[in-house]
Amino acid sequence: MTSEGEDAVPEHLELLEGVRVVDFTQALSGPYCTLMLADVGADVIKIENRVRGDDSRHWGPPFLGSDAAYFMSVNRNKRSVALDLKDPDDVALAHEVVASADVVVENWRPGTAERLGFGAEQLRAAHPGLIVCSISGFGQGQGTRSGYDQIVQGTSGVMPMTGPAGEPTKWGVPIADIAAGMFAAAAISSALVERARTGRGRVIDIAMQDSLISMLTHHAARHLATGVVPPSDHNGHATICPYGMFPTADGFVNLCVGNDSQFQRMCAALGRDDLAQDERFATNPLRVANRAVLLGTLTETLAGLATSDAIAALEQVGVPAGAVADIGEALADESTLARDMVMSFDRDDVSGVRVVNTPWKFDGRAPSIRRAPPHLGEHNVDVLSEIRTGQ
Structure with a gap:
């Protein structure tokens, strides 16, 4: 209970309340970006293919209800609008949704957004205050190479530095996707602060390759200083010992x-x-x-x-x-649970779904689940009704 004159503490984190994000992304890099924004209060409207939706809905087993656990892990706190962007009527509906937005995020192959009529410059011409973020494997204007995590881990110099010497090895997590998503969310947040001051939008270009190159940090510094390609440190460190x-005797x-x-x-x-x-x-x-x-x-x-x-x-x-813990041990660890890093939700087709949280704590509070991950097209009627009534 709050005392007289105090503001009530909202049930969920609302740092980005009032910010609408139109999310044309799928798989992981883009959805991870918009998850971070949604978890702190942004209204994320996920535009999906009318028939299949986000590809990751099908990346199972395991499935939780009608969707794969993969999809469930990064799409909470979002709303889904299913459209066919090859259908002129649905394209017009998508532009209506964009017109109501503060931010647009897409991770199509470079050139696809322009071909569909949703390129950054096309959208900014109609909406100068719009922040448009494009996430791709290698950046805009760098050709149309596919930007899957496995590919970028190889091209960024990361794999030869991971695992035993002479055996290039990918990270156990899709770090190129996740890093690009995190950098994109940070860039969008910065652009929103600037826009609040100036009214100006921005075009943001995030490449998975750039994201991993940036994360090379001191390894890159060693090479740039000496010209020597650092060998794999495997489970050690090249410049600190031990x-x-x-x-050990048991692990x-x-x-x-x-x-x-x-x-x-x-x-x-x-x-x-x-x-x-x-x-x-x-x-x-x-x-x-x-x-x-x-x-x-x-x-x-x-x-x-x-x-x-x-x-x-x-x-x-x-x-x-x-x-050295395995995933099960890490997720069951007392500190993991005490810091609200495992959260659960129910949906109409499945109960007790558990997923990991984003790591922020604001005034001691972790993000929470306002909405379960949406069914495909679950919010078509609601979103379009809100837009047309000016909500």
């Missing part, structure tokens, strides 16, 4: 020793004062130079300890260490 994953432990003081404390905690006194390991550059000997010795030491014992000993002296 830093990486080590087998694995990740160990990150970032400075000389931590190294001294790690040696004491593991009963290896001899390593602390060894001149070959006195500083990080020396430990990097002598990594083979040091890592071999630490591997032998940690292999004789249970994971929980190793972590407890290291944490007690302030040395960063942690277990």
